[in-house]
Amino acid sequence: MQDNSSDFQVKLEKTVSAAIAKLSQADQGDIRIAKAHDAALDLQTLLTRPIKVAIGGEFSSGKSTFVKMLLGQHVVDMQASASAMPTVSFLYGAETSYRAITAQRSWKVRDIAALTEGELRGLDCLEIVADVPFLRQYEIFDTPGTADPSRSVDQLLTIATHADFVIWCTNATQAWRESERRMWENLPFELKKRSLLIVTHVDLPSVKPSMARLMKRMKKEAGLLFKKIIPMELLAASAARDKSGVVTNEESWVASGGSECLGAMAAISAEVRADVFANVVHDLENKILPVIAELEASTPQFAAYWMQELSKAKTKLHGADGAVTALGYLKLVEGVLAFIMESGGAQSAEAQKMAPRLQEAHDYFEDIRHKDGSEQNTEESNAIIAQLDWEFKHINILS
Numbered sequence: 001m002q003d004n005s006s007d008f009q010v011k012l013e014k015t016v017s018a019a020i021a022k023l024s025q026a027d028q029g030d031i032r033i034a035k036a037h038d039a040a041l042d043l044q045t046l047l048t049r050p051i052k053v054a055i056g057g058e059f060s061s062g063k064s065t066f067v068k069m070l071l072g073q074h075v076v077d078m079q080a081s082a083s084a085m086p087t088v089s090f091l092y093g094a095e096t097s098y099r100a101i102t103a104q105r106s107w108k109v110r111d112i113a114a115l116t117e118g119e120l121r122g123l124d125c126l127e128i129v130a131d132v133p134f135l136r137q138y139e140i141f142d143t144p145g146t147a148d149p150s151r152s153v154d155q156l157l158t159i160a161t162h163a164d165f166v167i168w169c170t171n172a173t174q175a176w177r178e179s180e181r182r183m184w185e186n187l188p189f190e191l192k193k194r195s196l197l198i199v200t201h202v203d204l205p206s207v208k209p210s211m212a213r214l215m216k217r218m219k220k221e222a223g224l225l226f227k228k229i230i231p232m233e234l235l236a237a238s239a240a241r242d243k244s245g246v247v248t249n250e251e252s253w254v255a256s257g258g259s260e261c262l263g264a265m266a267a268i269s270a271e272v273r274a275d276v277f278a279n280v281v282h283d284l285e286n287k288i289l290p291v292i293a294e295l296e297a298s299t300p301q302f303a304a305y306w307m308q309e310l311s312k313a314k315t316k317l318h319g320a321d322g323a324v325t326a327l328g329y330l331k332l333v334e335g336v337l338a339f340i341m342e343s344g345g346a347q348s349a350e351a352q353k354m355a356p357r358l359q360e361a362h363d364y365f366e367d368i369r370h371k372d373g374s375e376q377n378t379e380e381s382n383a384i385i386a387q388l389d390w391e392f393k394h395i396n397i398l399s
């Protein structure tokens, strides 16, 4: 299942990249092409984005400990009191970096330990980029817990609108309180049915003897409000894996609920991805592929060949400034002329118009190829190619 889904993902990514390549070579002045191009870029982002998970729960329910367990390491060490902390988002990047975010602006932070409590209180989010393997697949939002239900509703609702699912932490010593129930009522149904309820602190001696009864009550009261309820010993689960998330103590990893929790997260992610795939397929079929099909049907083969070869010449031969040498252009023009002759395309009205234009360009490049690559020659060469490119792209209107 996992393999099929990642195969399908690779296939979709390839289709989308090929669509972007084709559309970016076509005339962006055509609104339909420009729209299809934008849509394809959006799909590329959608396909490669990580799954977003919001961690919610009341004050001291174990949210930050849970996040640490997921990441396999303690990424952030803040002295600030818990009540001052904004939502902390964790995302993947090769270099560690921090960003402070408010509704109005965002800025890079060098030293998060230097942020004052007043500054932290003013933030909507503190973004932490870290090279943690887990974050390649998941983006995590650790929300600040509070016993004040009105405040947590606002914060979690905002975060939840951006999340694929929520993991709600409830402390086994007073699990699933009335205030938690009221808060959970505010979230959209679609989101809730994908979300997990984690019962933390189940290792505490005061909790252990009554676990069976507790889980029975939880199932009855919250079973229909979550995808799954998982009891967890968070400290044991954290200790059962190493820094890169590799399980070092299998028995404890299973007994602590860590294994069940990550399995459940993977299953939910697969569901989210399946929805993403369905959206991508829908947009490809309705917004993108028809435009490409039209483009291909209306573009003579030799014009498509020109666009493809020009793009190759530009990526292969040029320096950073995008300039191709006169010899590079000469080869390009020669190749396209040969293509027209070989494919018998010279019979068509479009080819009859373009062949002499290519020949003129060919003579010019032949003439200057032995001269020094003066600035004037380079400029003139680029202008000739740009003019030819425009004519190829508008060949249907011109002929």
Ligand SMILES: Nc1nc2c(ncn2[C@@H]2O[C@H](COP(=O)(O)OP(=O)(O)OP(=O)(O)O)[C@@H](O)[C@H]2O)c(=O)[nH]1
Pocket: 057, 058, 059, 060, 061, 062, 063, 064, 065, 066, 082, 083, 143, 144, 145, 146, 200, 201, 202, 203, 204, 232, 233, 234, 235
């Ligand atoms: N024994 C035990 N302690 C836990 C467990 N989970 C969390 N803790 C402890 O509970 C305390 C609170 O945990 P946090 O992770 O800070 O809770 P939080 O929900 O992030 O708290 P706020 O952000 O302040 O709302 C910490 O001292 C943790 O070490 C658990 O499963 N078992």
Ligand SMILES: [Mg+2]
Pocket: 063, 064, 065, 082, 143, 144, 145
């Ligand atoms: Mg916390």
